[in-house]
Amino acid sequence: MTSRPSAELITNTAVTADLVVLTIQEQRLRVLLVERSLEPFRGQWALPGGFVLPDEDLAAAAERELVEETGLTHPARHLEQLGTYGAPGRDPRGRVVTVAYLALLADLPTPRAGTDAADAGWFDLTATPELAFDHGDILDDGLERARAKLEYTTLATSFLAEEFALSDLRAVYETVWGGDLDPANFRRKVLATDGFVEPTGLVADPPQRGRPAQLYRRGPASTLAPPILRPEGTRS
Amino acid sequence: MTSRPSAELITNTAVTADLVVLTIQEQRLRVLLVERSLEPFRGQWALPGGFVLPDEDLAAAAERELVEETGLTHPARHLEQLGTYGAPGRDPRGRVVTVAYLALLADLPTPRAGTDAADAGWFDLTATPELAFDHGDILDDGLERARAKLEYTTLATSFLAEEFALSDLRAVYETVWGGDLDPANFRRKVLATDGFVEPTGLVADPPQRGRPAQLYRRGPASTLAPPILRPEGTRS
DNA sequence: ACAAAAGTGTTGCCCTTACACCCATGA
DNA sequence: TCATGGGTGTAAGGGCAACACTTTTGT
Numbered sequence A, B: 001m002t003s004r005p006s007a008e009l010i011t012n013t014a015v016t017a018d019l020v021v022l023t024i025q026e027q028r029l030r031v032l033l034v035e036r037s038l039e040p041f042r043g044q045w046a047l048p049g050g051f052v053l054p055d056e057d058l059a060a061a062a063e064r065e066l067v068e069e070t071g072l073t074h075p076a077r078h079l080e081q082l083g084t085y086g087a088p089g090r091d092p093r094g095r096v097v098t099v100a101y102l103a104l105l106a107d108l109p110t111p112r113a114g115t116d117a118a119d120a121g122w123f124d125l126t127a128t129p130e131l132a133f134d135h136g137d138i139l140d141d142g143l144e145r146a147r148a149k150l151e152y153t154t155l156a157t158s159f160l161a162e163e164f165a166l167s168d169l170r171a172v173y174e175t176v177w178g179g180d181l182d183p184a185n186f187r188r189k190v191l192a193t194d195g196f197v198e199p200t201g202l203v204a205d206p207p208q209r210g211r212p213a214q215l216y217r218r219g220p221a222s223t224l225a226p227p228i229l230r231p232e233g234t235r236s
Numbered sequence C: 001a002c003a004a005a006a007g008t009g010t011t012g013c014c015c016t017t018a019c020a021c022c023c024a025t026g027a
Numbered sequence D: 001t002c003a004t005g006g007g008t009g010t011a012a013g014g015g016c017a018a019c020a021c022t023t024t025t026g027t
Helices: A058-070 A135-152 A155-159 A166-177 A183-192 B058-070 B135-152 B155-159 B166-177 B183-192
Strands: A014-025 A028-035 A049-051 A078-085 A096-104 A119-124 A197-203 A214-218 B014-025 B028-035 B049-051 B078-085 B096-104 B119-124 B197-203 B214-218
Touching: A014 A058, A014 A135, A014 A155, A014 A166, A028 A058, A028 A166, A049 A058, A058 A078, A058 A096, A078 A135, A078 B078, A096 A135, A096 A155, A096 B096, A135 A155, A135 A166, A155 A166, A166 A183, A166 A214, B014 B058, B014 B135, B014 B155, B014 B166, B028 B058, B028 B135, B028 B166, B049 B058, B058 B078, B058 B096, B078 B135, B096 B135, B096 B155, B135 B155, B135 B166, B155 B166, B166 B183, B166 B214
Parallel strands: A014 A096, B014 B096
Antiparallel strands: A014 A028, A014 A049, A028 A119, A078 A096, A197 A214, B014 B028, B014 B049, B028 B119, B078 B096, B197 B214
């Protein structure tokens, strides 16, 4: 930033914003992928994303791509910068640096869309196809970040709808980490963590069997606080 | 990444790598700043950094700038990507996206240098000048990251020389967080943390007064592990 | 002998874990 | 009334903070 004054020395580079969009469907962690309709890597699956516009902020570009690609109007439950990838050979078209973002979404009934991608869909993380560019690495980093952040933040609520039972919240942890958590201890821990959830006073619809649960909504702790319990041996 | 095929749509952007370089001198956390010798912000202090070269990886650019700016030949004790800043108006010359890196260094006797910066120097973090561009924000983020990472990694050793006493390591935490730590409990915690430090068998030079300490070196845990103790109320 | 820093022991408290138990509902 | 999941109680164990105490050095 301080050196190399002459404009000729400035490296002209394309900047893209790519997204690792995670959600939980049917007790499985899933990622949003799109099929490329153009070269390079035509026909191959990739992370959704696109070029940052000339006067657009990076986060705004990520949010825009997220809406375009998913059709979601609601703002993403959680969107954070994941990292920037700029190895010289990562895009055969030339120097392209991508700023990757991590998005966590509730499983709302808006699964797909598609502007210029041939197709789009949710993929089980245990069965993702080979990805274009270095998107495989980016996905791995995103997953690792998501798993880690559940541990010391209240982000797990980002995977849930407005109102949820504590068992829904527990299911998020169990899905992302694998393994079971003790319902009793989980409840105490969450309720003891300031700003994690707050009661709505409502009660869930009558379940198939068993006692209906109290409903909660997200608390004011956006991403702070030192909450959760993680069973031994679930640390990747 | 998937859309906007036509090359004309690609936003041409300059990419820089800027560095938040932290070290500890005289029980104070200090940051390396350079004085800009050119417009824009000529004469103002800024983070060290510069343009990423056409065929250079981002991390390589950061490392190169670090060497150029500090004259250090040793590889940085720790260098990690901090985040990417690309608000449209952040550089008056045009669209410049900067990838910021965080470096932690031991206080080796190589304080300054200067390739194309007018001057360079270490600044006490309680008394930093107004910085050029959005470098003030970047510095804040770097500081926050450094403080947080000491808590759940073994990175504190990055601030120390090859061999150090446990009291030196404790001083790092006390400096970065403020406040005192119990020497007895600190020792136990560090020694109980697998891969944090390993004994050299050597003993420190006779101090002015008091019993000389055993010397240790960094253990194999590069940045993992869940170590340290943080006194209540030191969380910014 | 004394001061000062390194290093060890010990105790009480709190948080977590594990699991027994009660509650509310549909069938 | 039984099965099922929601929710409360509680006792044992581990880890940590606090602090007393011992060791090793220079002066």
